[in-house]
Amino acid sequence: MILLKTVNSTNTYIKENINSLADRSIVIAESQTGGRGRFGRTFVSESGGLYMSLLLKNVKTDMLTVCGGVSVADVLCGIGADVKIKWVNDVYCKGKKVCGILAEAVNGNAIIGIGVNVKHSDSLPDVAYSLEKLYGINIDTLALGKMIADKFFEYVNDTDIIDRYRYYTSHMIGKRVAYNNGDGIVKCVTDNGNLSVINANGDEITLYSGEISVKMEID
Numbered sequence: 001m002i003l004l005k006t007v008n009s010t011n012t013y014i015k016e017n018i019n020s021l022a023d024r025s026i027v028i029a030e031s032q033t034g035g036r037g038r039f040g041r042t043f044v045s046e047s048g049g050l051y052m053s054l055l056l057k058n059v060k061t062d063m064l065t066v067c068g069g070v071s072v073a074d075v076l077c078g079i080g081a082d083v084k085i086k087w088v089n090d091v092y093c094k095g096k097k098v099c100g101i102l103a104e105a106v107n108g109n110a111i112i113g114i115g116v117n118v119k120h121s122d123s124l125p126d127v128a129y130s131l132e133k134l135y136g137i138n139i140d141t142l143a144l145g146k147m148i149a150d151k152f153f154e155y156v157n158d159t160d161i162i163d164r165y166r167y168y169t170s171h172m173i174g175k176r177v178a179y180n181n182g183d184g185i186v187k188c189v190t191d192n193g194n195l196s197v198i199n200a201n202g203d204e205i206t207l208y209s210g211e212i213s214v215k216m217e218i219d
C-alpha cells in the first residue's frame, strides 16, 4: 500500500507511475489538491476523507465500476450504514452521497478511484456530511480503505457480482430518472450494468454507464 500525505489526485498518481507500479497496487492520500470526479467534475478532497485508487493491470474493464460500487456498499453496510447505490456508482446513505467512484482505463489497465466522506473536517460547512456525522461512525480511513480494497479484489472475478449490484440499486426500479436528453422510468439494470429505462414515448432505451449520469430523488 502506498500512503501519500497529499497529492493532486490518486488516480493521476497511478497514471503517471503506471509502469513502475505492480498489479493490484493501492494508493491512498490524506488529501488531494486536484481530486477528480466523473465528467470532469472536481471532487473536494479535504483531509478526513478516504481518497484511494486501485490499479488492475491487463483486465477487462466492463464490470469494474459495478465491482467498485458493490465493494464500498458491502463494507459500509458492514460497519452500520444503510446504503443505496444510485446508478451508476454514487453511494448514498440517508439520502446523502457519501462516496463517488471514478474508473479509468489506460492501455488495457484499470484505475478505480474511490472517495469516501469519512470524518467531518472543521473546515467544512455544517451542511457537509460524512459517515461520522450521519451515523457517528468513527473509523480509521486506512482501515476502511484496506477493507474496501480487499472486497474489490475479491469481487473482480465474481461472475455473479451483478446480483449484488441489483440489490443495492433496486430502490431505482419504477422511479423516474432524468438523463442528458430526456427522462423516463427505470425498468432494470442489464447484465452489463447498464440502465434500461422506459422513456416518455413508451420506448425502452438503454443508458450506457460511461456516457450518462442520471438525476433522481434519493431518500
Ligand code: BTN
Binding pocket: 008, 009, 010, 011, 012, 032, 034, 035, 036, 037, 038, 039, 041, 043, 050, 051, 052, 053, 099, 100, 101, 102, 112, 113, 114, 115, 116
Ligand atoms: C464522482 O463522484 O464523480 C467520482 C469521484 C471519485 C473521487 C476519487 S477520490 C480518489 C480518486 N482520485 C481522484 O481524483 N478521484 C478519485
